[in-house]
Amino acid sequence: MKILITGSNGLLGQKIVKLCLKRGIQFLATSKGENRNPDCPESNYFNLDITNKLQINGVFEAFYPTHVIHTAAITNVDQCESNRELCQEVNIDATKSLFDVTQRFFAHFLFVSTDFVFDGTKGKYSEEDKVYPLSFYAESKVDAENLLINSEYKNWSIARTIIVFGQGNKLSRSNFVLWVKDSLSNNQTIKVVNDQFRTPTWAEDLAWGCIAICEKSKIGIYHLSGKDYVSMYNFALQIADVYNLDKTLIEEITSASLNQAAKRPLNTGFDISKAKNDLGYEPKSLKECLGLIK
Template sequence: MKKIIVFGSNGLLGQSIVDRFCSDFEVIGASRNAANKSLAKNIQYHQIDMTNRQEMDSLLQAEKPDIIINCAAYTDVDGAENDRELCWNTNVRAVENIIDAAGLFKPVIVQVSTDYVFDGEAGDYRESDPVNPKGTYARSKMAAENILTSSQFEYIIARTQVLYGYGNKVKLNFATWVISRLSQNKSIRVVSDQKGNPTYIDDLSESIFQLIEKHEFGLYHISGSEALTRFEFARRIARVFEFNSELIEKIHTEDLKQVAPRPMDSTFILDKLINHINWIPGDIDSGLQRLKIKLNEYYG
């Protein structure tokens, strides 16, 4: 059985990756915090500072995984402008440490990236389209991609966007934030001029699993199959969960006065992914229905 290390295993994506892979691989979780008790019980776990080269060397030389999946990231887009060093260390130096520490045994490396590598002026982006990252977070994720593409490793770069789903003890994502507010009959303000492909977390995990199983390496856009604005997404959430959609106020991005720039239209074309794994990620209603089932399982 092949061995996988999942960095960021306590997070939303990390938990989903562990759940998807643990029956087919020997999975080792790794994160900066103590083990999350909700993770699958049959996995090993290591607490690690990924920015510390010595700790990375010790872990990878001891375990020698066949595959490394890096879900760990600094994702506070606005916070990155005020704490550039922390963002860069987490998103770039950690990847450098993985590459350097794994040099002797050459595992396959899966790096999760983002739609923010595009400026969002065009939309309908393919993997071959030119990038133009704006802001510290976006540039850090682009730098991480470049480290991997210039290495001698077999790799999968999974660009994704607007992740949503349920995770134990994780911060709210867009969908769970909307659900939390509307379930309490609290109003929300949502932008109508940012468009993307909301991605149900388990669809991203399944896509990565299939790419690994089929040895389809390289750069992929992985997202939900349906594109819509954040405002439209919020209204779909209200419909599926039977909340009052009148609580959702339509605003524009400029109203939020955010520090970092956002791509206005970062929608993906998924042809490469679909052709290589012969599988199509779900649409919005499919993802929300699965999220609804999962939330009912945990909260009743």
């Protein structure tokens, strides 16, 4: 197995690199710009902007991957709403370019998607549930998923995930756990929604699931998230608990009062039985993950 990773400077990308190194899996880590992950050897890194088709071709010809794990994306949901062109270019067009080249090399293509493909009216979504995106980011992920689903080439998988958290090196974006911990540590008040329910995902569990899909050559859609179903407010309280921080700094609010550019689904969360049965995916509890990060 030879895995080409896109977005290796991102949180998930860094955890996939870590797991490949630990298991002795051959890999090429790629991201835009220089390697910001000190755990990733420079010899395993290539600067790849996925919007550049020529560069994509060059990387495939040099590395000949058997598997591609495509994590790179514009992940800021509000930025996608305000800069739709960029979102289209990176999340849809570049995914198409990567998928096209993957087919020429007869490799497996794993695309990382999101719970935001759903509208949040049901909760505990399974792989069979109908998608209904509420924002441009969500639409971009649905469009990219459809490139695979509607293709005649069947060697692909989609790993949908939810609120990914963990520690990383020089991340361009923070994540919920780091944001809550850092804000409360600095005595800053934070407002957290009490009406959005999720099954948050430890980045290390998600990386394990992605590698398992590749190792077992699984095809189709997989829901990979944590197993605890919580409101974001409750999640923030749990973080404060683990780090012994002042919970009174967490202000409970509703989504409507936030006035964000992109609409978020209220109740998502996944039914992860398929991943458990097919992959042996066993994510840790939130409490365990927070303890391990600490």
